[in-house]
Amino acid sequence: MxxxxxxxxxxxxxxxxxxxxxxxxxxxxxxxxxxxxxxxxxxxxxxxxxxxxxxxxxxxxxxxxxxxxxxxxxNVGFVFQHYALFRHMTVADNIGFGLKVRHGSSRPPAGEIRRRA
The missing domain is CATH 3.40.50.300 (P-loop containing nucleotide triphosphate hydrolases)
Structure with missing residues (x-):
C-alpha cells in the first residue's frame, strides 16, 4: 500500500x-x-x-x-523506538498482539497470526 x-x-x-x-x-x-x-x-x-x-x-x-x-x-501499526513490550510475552506474542486483539472477522486465524509474527 x-x-x-x-x-x-x-x-x-x-x-x-x-x-x-x-x-x-x-x-x-x-x-x-x-x-x-x-x-x-x-x-x-x-x-x-x-x-x-x-x-x-x-x-x-x-x-x-x-x-x-x-x-x-x-489498519496501521508501528514499533516504538524504546521498549514498549509486554515482558511476560515472547517476541512473537508481542508482534502478534495487535492481530490477536482485533474483533470478529477482522481477526486472522491463529495460524495466520503465527505466520506473520
Missing amino acids: EVRVANVRKEFERFPALHDVSLDIKSGELIALLGPSGSGKTTLLRLIAGLERPTRGKIFFGDEDASQKSIQER
Missing part, C-alpha cells in the same frame, strides 16, 4: 510540531525517519496511524484520503 503525506502540519497549543511535511512511501518501500529528539518523527508516525489528527494537510493510503479515518479503519 502506498502512503502519501501531503502538506501536513501538526500544532500542539500553537506550537508547530510538524510544519508542512510531505512524504511519499511506495508500496513495499522501506524507509527510516531520522532526526534529533523533538524533531517530529513520532508525531508523524502517530498521524499516519491515526493516533493524532493533523492540524492541516492530508494523509492518503493509496488514492484514499485517510485523514479522518479512525485508528481501526486505517
